[in-house]
Amino acid sequence: TQMGVVLRNTAHSVNIKERLDFSCALFDEHGGLVANAPHMPVHLGSMGASVAAVVGKHAADMRPGDSFALNAPYAGGTHLPDITVVTPVWLDGAEPVFYLASRAHHADIGGITPGSMPPDSTRIEQEGALLDNLRIVRDGKLDEARLLSLLGSGEWPARNPQQNIEDLKAQIAANRRGLQELGSVIDHYGLLTVQAYVKHVQDNAEESVRRAIGDLKDGKYSLRMDTGQTIRVAIRVDKNRRSAIIDFAGTSPQAGNNFNAPASVCAAAVLYVFRTLVDHKIPLNEGCLKPLEIKIPAGSLLSPEYPAAVVAGNVETSQCIVDVLYGAMNLQAAAQGTMNNLTFGDSRWQYYETICGGSGAGDGFHGTDAIHTHMTNSRLTDPEVLESRFPVRVREFSIRESSGGDGKYHGGNGAHRSLEFLQSMTAAILSGHRKFAPSGLAGGADAAAGRNSLQKANGDIVRLEATASFQVEPGDILIIDTPGGGGYGAPE
DSSP states (O other): OHHHHHHHOOOOHHHHHTTTEEEEEOOOOOEEEEEESSSHHHHHHHHHHHHHHHHHHHTTOOOOOOOOOOTTTTTSSSSEEEEEEEEEEEEESSSSSSEEEEEEOOOOOOSSSTTTTTTTTTTTTGOOOOSSEEEEEEETTEEEHHHHHHOOOOOSSOOOHHHHHHHHHHHHHHHHHHHHHHHHHHHHOHHHHHHHHHHHHHHHHHHHHHHTTTTOOOOEEEEETSSOOOEEEEEEEETTTTEEEEETTOOOBBOOSSSOOOOOHHHHHHHHHHHHHHOOOOOOGGGGGEEEEOOOOBBBBBBOOTTBBHHHIIIIIIHHHHHHHHHHHOOOOOOOOOOEEEEESSOOOEEEEEEEBBOOOBBBBOSSSSSTTTTOOOOOOOOHHHHSSSSSEEEEEEEEEEEEOOSSSOOOEEEEEEEESSOOOOEEEOOOOOOSOOOOOOTOOOOOOEEEEEEOTTEEEEOOEEEEEEETTTTTTEEEEOOOOOBBBBOO
8 A cells, every 4th residue: 555655646647646547566475466455456466477477587687676667468468558567575585585566557658549548459569669578777776768768669659758757766666665664564573474474365365265166156158349259258166175167268269459368367357356256355365366277268369479469458358357257157247348448649648547337236236336347446537637737628427327237236327428629639449338238147137338429519429439549629529428237137
């Protein structure tokens, strides 16, 4: 939590400071997640892969005062805007005893559209600058020149590299706060005691998930995305061993769009879902995954190979994985199943936001209206801040009535958001469930699908696809209606 406070207070971009699109966590000497602040589930469950990648590449030459950065999706990252900074924790031994990591979604990292969330990218190079697991701090000194060179390279370089540098400095500062806090704990209790407690925390999480698995039954589920791709899962429970196999066989192969999700994103979704089955407070950590065997077909939508584009996999496909898992366990109807990613900007401004929608109903509870669901846990920028920092005006932000699915327990309603542009810019929407509605469960009704449209200054209405990039002019109004959540159970 202290790391997150420092990161928020010292970051430059609105995306980190106001929307809180970041995560901080502590990892053991093997790179296993120990504990985290309640930040972004899609970050927290996948950062272990980033730490493991750093250890695998730099174990022989890392030393005190080092920090490393990466966003490479095929080597521990998720999508390019998410940059992870990893800092080893040294005491007197020859090896690090812990690792600290902070991940932040940068407002722009380059790519073919401002905000680095291009709707129509087909290969990873079109999504921005690549930081492929490099040392950025040696002996406590940031290698700013090297970073600026990398951020400015490639066919579509970062549009505001100095802002990237300032936000990376904030991430480094967050990790240093973690070093201070962890050092104080170790000084007080001793390293052996702290390591024993770490093992206890992970073992307790493992046991908690094993108990929850004992109440599950075998199940399977599939979901068709607007792109035409399908996610399939079969969950097989071994009650004697209190373990489960999560098998995604039958899922569509990777495609030429950008909804491909690196395997670390899929693992993050599985970790999140099984953590939510535990009805008492435990930190999300590596122990939650020990009772689970995750099977993902190589070269599939959920384990793509280079040079597949992946920017939507982290934000869109991850949401669908969660809904498929809950559906297979018959626990909760589909939520809005999208993050409704909106970006706009030019060479001067770059902005990114995700927009809330309805959550799905379950056995014994209704869905919630206009909430950030599942794999996202960010907030929307306050209108006063948004309008003072960017040339836009918030015309309306309200609950989209009657958009949740009906049922014995009704799904939550989506949101209605309209933004007026005051200057010519490029805008882009990257969303899902515009064609196929979020599904109900156990006889509950489907929710209303989302819709995107642009009201031109002359009054004409242009319908936008789920993924679209377009020019806006002064007086144009972008209207986003987000999906609701599905209902659960036949209406009484």
